[in-house]
Amino acid sequence: MKNKIRLAVALAVLTPAASAQLIVPSSQSRIVDARASVNLAPYTVDQSSAPDYAPFTYAAMASQQGAGGLLQSSATASQTSTIGPDSIEAVGIADANTVSALTDSAGRASCVVDFTVSQAVRYRAFGTIESDLTGYSGFMLSGESFVTGTGSDFHIRQDAQFGESFPFDYSGVLPAGTYRFYASAVATGQDGNLTGQGEASFDVRLELTAASSTDCIPANNSMGEPAVLSTLRRPSPTLFTLDVTGGVPGEFGLMIYGQPRPPMPLGDGLLCVGQPLVRFPVVQSFGVAGTISSFLSTSSSPFNSGPGAINFGSTWSFQFWYRDSAAQQAGFNLSNVLSVTFVP
Numbered sequence: 181m182k183n184k185i186r187l188a189v190a191l192a193v194l195t196p197a198a199s200a201q202l203i204v205p206s207s208q209s210r211i212v213d214a215r216a217s218v219n220l221a222p223y224t225v226d227q228s229s230a231p232d233y234a235p236f237t238y239a240a241m242a243s244q245q246g247a248g249g250l251l252q253s254s255a256t257a258s259q260t261s262t263i264g265p266d267s268i269e270a271v272g273i274a275d276a277n278t279v280s281a282l283t284d285s286a287g288r289a290s291c292v293v294d295f296t297v298s299q300a301v302r303y304r305a306f307g308t309i310e311s312d313l314t315g316y317s318g319f320m321l322s323g324e325s326f327v328t329g330t331g332s333d334f335h336i337r338q339d340a341q342f343g344e345s346f347p348f349d350y351s352g353v354l355p356a357g358t359y360r361f362y363a364s365a366v367a368t369g370q371d372g373n374l375t376g377q378g379e380a381s382f383d384v385r386l387e388l389t390a391a392s393s394t395d396c397i398p399a400n401n402s403m404g405e406p407a408v409l410s411t412l413r414r415p416s417p418t419l420f421t422l423d424v425t426g427g428v429p430g431e432f433g434l435m436i437y438g439q440p441r442p443p444m445p446l447g448d449g450l451l452c453v454g455q456p457l458v459r460f461p462v463v464q465s466f467g468v469a470g471t472i473s474s475f476l477s478t479s480s481s482p483f484n485s486g487p488g489a490i491n492f493g494s495t496w497s498f499q500f501w502y503r504d505s506a507a508q509q510a511g512f513n514l515s516n517v518l519s520v521t522f523v524p
Contacts, residue, residue, distance in 0.1 A: 202266050202388055203296040210261055213288040216242040216253040216276075235260045246280070253278050253285035253369060261291045268293050268361050269385045274315065276369035277377035283369075289382075290364035294327055299356050300391040306349040307384030309340040315367040315380030316341045319348070323408065323425075324358040331469075333425050335359075335410045340380075352518055353395050354388075355406060361386050396443050396452035396499075396517040401428055402506035403470065407515040409500050420476040424500045424515055427466040433502025435460040435474045437488070440497045440519050447510040452517035453499045458488035466502070474500075478522075495521040 211226050225238040237258035244251050259272035272289030309317040318339045325331030335354065340346040367378035391397060398406035405426045422435060441454030461482065464472045482488040490496060500515040507513065 202263075202268075203298065204263055204293060208263070208293045210236070210259055210270075210291045211288065212236055212238045212257040212259050212272075213286075214238045214240040214255040214257045214274075215287065216240040216255045216285045218242045218244040218251045218253055218283045240285075242283075242285075249280075251280040251283045253283040255285040255287040255367075255369070257287040257289040257365075259289040259291060261293070263293065266388045267386060268295070270361075270363045271381075271383045272363065272365050273379070273381040274365040274367040275377070275379050276314075276367045277375075278369040279375050281375065285369040286367065287378075288364070288366045291362070293361040294358065295361065296358045297354060297356055297388065300395070300397050301354050301388045302351065302391045302395055303335075303354055304349070304351040304387045305336055305384070306347075307382065308345065308347045309338060309363075309365075309382045309384070310345045311340045311343065311365070311367070311380040312378055313343045314369065314376060314378035315365070317365040317380040317382050318363070319382060319384045320360070320362040321386065322360045322362070327358055327360045331425070333408065334423065335408065337411075350411065350518075350520075353391050353397050353516055355397065394442055396450055398516040399449040399513060401426070401448070401504045401513050402508075403428055407470075407500060407502060407513065409498060409515040409518050411518065411520075418478045420478075420520075422474045422476065422498055422500075422518070424466075424472045424474075424502075425470065427470040427472060427500075427502055428504050428506065429466050429468050429470050431503040431505065432463055432465045433472065433500055434463050435498065435500050437496045437498045440495070440517075446514065447512040448504065448507055449514035451499070451514060453497045456487035458482055472500070490522055492522055495519060 239256040241254040255276040257274045261270040270291035274287035274289045276285040276287045311317045321336040323333030325333040336350055338348050363382040363384050365380035365382050367380045369376050407426045410423050438453040438457045443450040443452050478490050483490045497517050497519040499517045504513045505511050
């Protein structure tokens with residue numbers, strides 16, 4: 181991936197490996213939506229079925245004689261998904277093309293799996309999402325508030341657009357609960373004044389194993405939930421975005437980072453970041469929704485020099501410390517930890 185930082189999460193070794201007890205309800209669905217329109221109704225296929233799918237491909241083509249000759253659009257979308265006892269894998273490709281600026285076409289492939297884990301689990305989400313200049317692809321791992329439509333609780337959200345190829349590899353801990361695995365690819369052949377074609381794809385996998393005592397499982401705060409540290413798509417090659425959800429509205433906190441370390445009780449939670457312990461330069465307060473966004477630029481202090489210098493090939497653990505005066509215990513808590521290896 182040229183001129184970009186690829187992020188890969190350092191994985192902790194689990195001993196022994198254990199089942200994650202993944203439960204998939206009937207809400208699993210997958211869509212292959214191939215549309216080719218030349219003043220014609222779109223062609224659409226929507227498949228929602230069993231947990232283990234065979235390959236599924238759909239193609240649509242439309243043509244019409246116009247004043248300037250034969251107008252044509254075509255679109256193809258394909259998707260496969262597999263769900264095992266402790267993993268979900270999805271592969272999808274969307275293609276679209278036109279032979280006239282007056283036509284348009286679109287293809288969409290997506291996979292949505294709502295799942296429940298009955299105990300805390302360690303996850304690894306990895307794969308590649310790609311698009312050309314007229315496509316879009318993405319992957320998302322989100323929490324129960326997103327599944328129920330009451331919030332936007334993301335653990336991971338990665339997007340690829342405008343010609344990007346974006347490999348990713350993250351890991352962390354999910355408390356017991358309900359989550360959503362979502363992968364999608366959308367392509368369009370409409371490009372303005374010229375004939376065009378588009379392609380987007382995803383090839384992603386989520387693996388789950390039971391969490392062990394060496395994993396950093398965040399404790400609930402006075403709002404009755406843990407503060408969750410997550411990552412969203414980087415807006416530039418040198419800017420990494422960290423988000424915290426589930427915080428205490430009105431309370432302040434500070435992002436810290438350092439080397440990975442075993443969990444140590446601190447306040448009402450666990451400290452999982454070791455020396456050198458480096459603070460982000462800005463203290464932040466949670467908004468009414470209990471969320472905060474922090475930005476890390478590898479071209480500015482303290483990230484570009486000294487003991488906190490983030491160089492290619494280095495691994496750092498990030499965690500958010502925050503006040504929680506309503507807890508009436510220690511009065512402060514910490515989020516989960518996210519360990520990231522920065523690779524050019």
